[in-house]
Amino acid sequence: MAQKVLVYLLRRDLRVADNPIFHEISKLASFIRDSSKKSPYREARSEVGKFWRCGPHRASFVAQSVWDLKTDLEEKGSGLILRAGTVVDVLEDLLTEYKAKEKEAQVVAVWMTEEEGVEEKDEENTARRAAEKQGIDFQLWTDEKYYIHDKDVPFDNPRNYPDVFTAYRKSVEPLRDAPRRTHPTPKSLPALPSFVPPQKEPFVMSDTYDEVETALLKPLKEKPDLENMCPFPQGAKSASPFKGGSKEGQKRIQHLIGSGSMTKYKDTRNGLLGLDFSTKLSAWLALGCITARQVHFQLLDFEDGRNDQYKGTEGYGKGENKGTAAVRFELLWRDYMRLCTRKFGPRLFRIEGFRDDPSYPWKYPKNNPGVKEMLDRFLRGTTGAGFIDASQRELFHTGYTSNRARQNVASYLAKHLGIAWKFGAEWYESQLMDYDLSNNWGNWQYVSGVGNDPRGEARIFNPVKQAFDYDHQGDYVKTWVEELKDVTEPQEIFQPWKIDPERRKELGLEGNIMLEKPLKKIDFRVNKQNSSGSGGRYGGSSRGGGRGRKKNESYSVVHRNKKNEGQNQQDKSGKAAQVNGHK
Ligand SMILES: Cc1cc2nc3c(=O)[nH]c(=O)nc-3n(C[C@H](O)[C@H](O)[C@H](O)COP(=O)(O)OP(=O)(O)OC[C@H]3O[C@@H](n4cnc5c(N)ncnc54)[C@H](O)[C@@H]3O)c2cc1C
Numbered sequence: 204m205a206q207k208v209l210v211y212l213l214r215r216d217l218r219v220a221d222n223p224i225f226h227e228i229s230k231l232a233s234f235i236r237d238s239s240k241k242s243p244y245r246e247a248r249s250e251v252g253k254f255w256r257c258g259p260h261r262a263s264f265v266a267q268s269v270w271d272l273k274t275d276l277e278e279k280g281s282g283l284i285l286r287a288g289t290v291v292d293v294l295e296d297l298l299t300e301y302k303a304k305e306k307e308a309q310v311v312a313v314w315m316t317e318e319e320g321v322e323e324k325d326e327e328n329t330a331r332r333a334a335e336k337q338g339i340d341f342q343l344w345t346d347e348k349y350y351i352h353d354k355d356v357p358f359d360n361p362r363n364y365p366d367v368f369t370a371y372r373k374s375v376e377p378l379r380d381a382p383r384r385t386h387p388t389p390k391s392l393p394a395l396p397s398f399v400p401p402q403k404e405p406f407v408m409s410d411t412y413d414e415v416e417t418a419l420l421k422p423l424k425e426k427p428d429l430e431n432m433c434p435f436p437q438g439a440k441s442a443s444p445f446k447g448g449s450k451e452g453q454k455r456i457q458h459l460i461g462s463g464s465m466t467k468y469k470d471t472r473n474g475l476l477g478l479d480f481s482t483k484l485s486a487w488l489a490l491g492c493i494t495a496r497q498v499h500f501q502l503l504d505f506e507d508g509r510n511d512q513y514k515g516t517e518g519y520g521k522g523e524n525k526g527t528a529a530v531r532f533e534l535l536w537r538d539y540m541r542l543c544t545r546k547f548g549p550r551l552f553r554i555e556g557f558r559d560d561p562s563y564p565w566k567y568p569k570n571n572p573g574v575k576e577m578l579d580r581f582l583r584g585t586t587g588a589g590f591i592d593a594s595q596r597e598l599f600h601t602g603y604t605s606n607r608a609r610q611n612v613a614s615y616l617a618k619h620l621g622i623a624w625k626f627g628a629e630w631y632e633s634q635l636m637d638y639d640l641s642n643n644w645g646n647w648q649y650v651s652g653v654g655n656d657p658r659g660e661a662r663i664f665n666p667v668k669q670a671f672d673y674d675h676q677g678d679y680v681k682t683w684v685e686e687l688k689d690v691t692e693p694q695e696i697f698q699p700w701k702i703d704p705e706r707r708k709e710l711g712l713e714g715n716i717m718l719e720k721p722l723k724k725i726d727f728r729v730n731k732q733n734s735s736g737s738g739g740r741y742g743g744s745s746r747g748g749g750r751g752r753k754k755n756e757s758y759s760v761v762h763r764n765k766k767n768e769g770q771n772q773q774d775k776s777g778k779a780a781q782v783n784g785h786k
Pocket residue numbers: 472481482483484485486488489530533534536537540604605606607609610613631635637638639640642643644646647650
């Protein structure tokens with residue numbers, strides 16, 4: 204009798220535990236090597252910036268995660284077949300090959316998990332058509348991506364999902380009681396079929412991790428997005444040097460709880476340097492190596508005193524604390540971003556955003572050498588705004604930059620430079636190790652004023668004020684912008700164009716473009732009443748009660764004003780640039 208074959212196409216569900224498909228299966232894909240033949244596919248480039256869709260940091264993290272899953276599956280008596288090609292090409296090829304061997308093996312079903320996003324939906328539809336064309340059952344599974352299961356939200360239609368996060372949060376609170384239980388980890392899984400069709404030409408598969416990773420990185424190294432980028436600074440360390448795979452993700456959760464970092468999270472989450480100021484769980488979550496509710500249930504065991512491993516940790520057995528509550532709050536943001544992708548569909552990628560507002564006078568580099576140069580300097584971190592440059596270099600070299608830095612970078616590109624925000628979102632898609640469709644595009648929209656931030660265009664981050672608030676002595680900026688390492692005054696680290704000519708000479712900074720020609724002189728002065736914004740189109744500094752603000756300090760805030768560009772407006776409420784709260 205022919206062996207029955209089930210094809211499970213893995214997407215962002217790279218784990219065995221809390222996986223509905225492996226859970227179901229338990230009750231009952233070597234990689235691309237160079238080939239002399241030409242690839243049938245175009246390079247995967249972004250739409251407006253033409254950046255690689257997946258840069259080197261994420262490519263490695265994905266390879267590690269896939270390999271980790273492969274070993275987990277092998278330990279459970281099963282395995283993973285890796286294939287190069289688009290989902291539909293690979294699937295059609297597999298189905299055709301199996302059809303030719305009908306007597307030995309017969310494909311009875313194709314399963315995959317459902318994703319949000321336009322391309323993802325197209326992929327699902329083409330896979331469905333390919334399976335159904337051959338009369339094979341096709342099933343889409345809901346993966347446990349959500350902290351609170353999407354079927355448990357009190358809205359029957361995505362159209363009714365609230366446009367503001369707070370309204371959504373209130374509809375699902377209390378957060379601690381909301382998640383569904385995790386699926387058990389299968390003890391064993393069925394073996395791979397005895398016949399597995401070979402990889403189709405022109406690709407060749409390798410069965411070693413190193414070859415897989417090398418092949419993935421090869422084109423990215425041959426044609427880097429940025430030539431002649433500054434080198435990795437001496438002494439700098441990645442804030443997220445972790446490896447892909449669910450085992451590493453689980454280890455990280457345990458470390459965060461056991462070390463007390465989860466408990467401290469609320470106070471540390473705006474940090475910039477070091478490993479534990481925030482959870483750094485994002486990359487594992489993005490690929491489905493871990494699930495949000497796995498995080499929740501481990502926190503619950505800690506809070507309820509059910510896991511002796513955490514016995515010595517402050518807060519053990521004392522219920523939810525402000526740190527663990529804040530982590531749940533962020534995981535809910537993640538859910539919310541995904542639900543917005545479902546609600547708004549293709550609007551996630553439109554320059555007009557969820558708000559459908561076409562009135563912003565976005566600048567584009569095409570046929571505009573000035574904007575082209577600005578964009579290039581933004582990408583490589585030579586704008587002259589210390590905080591922005593540090594973050595951009597950190598991102599390029601490590602694939603990670605903190606949430607605080609991301610907000611400033613996005614605000615700088617969209618609101619201070621007025622450059623079309625999609626260039627920034629695409630750059631993040633390329634460079635971030637933790638790239639997540641909904642989190643990335645949704646947050647770019649939010650900060651750029653076209654998404655679901657109720658304060659929209661009124662919220663402008665002043666990167667100089669933010670640097671004072673969150674990088675008090677300039678350690679973060681000096682770590683990543685090596686040229687500034689000998690500058691001692693935070694004022695000059697954050698606004699290096701203020702270094703006087705004499706000092707420039709002493710510091711070897713004469714002729715440095717960041718000092719000589721900053722893209723924007725965003726002003727901010729400490730301890731000065733009514734310091735004036737330096738103006739320009741979208742203006743300068745901010746008023747507001749961000750952390751670290753001293754008594755009697757007052758800052759001016761400048762709004763981007765679509766109708767009356769260039770006119771600086773003092774914020775009446777004193778809240779426009781306030782940076783506490785979530786964003
Ligand atoms: C412009 C911009 C782009 C972003 N792009 C991404 C992205 O591609 N992928 C991504 O995972 N996050 C993105 N974020 C959200 C956030 O910056 C990262 O999730 C966070 O910095 C990751 O570090 P962490 O895991 O230590 O986060 P923590 O502070 O420890 O938060 C815990 C988890 O909550 C979720 N989370 C935290 N903040 C947010 C948020 N603002 N929105 C949605 N979920 C959140 C993440 O899954 C995160 O791992 C972006 C934010 C901005 C402003």
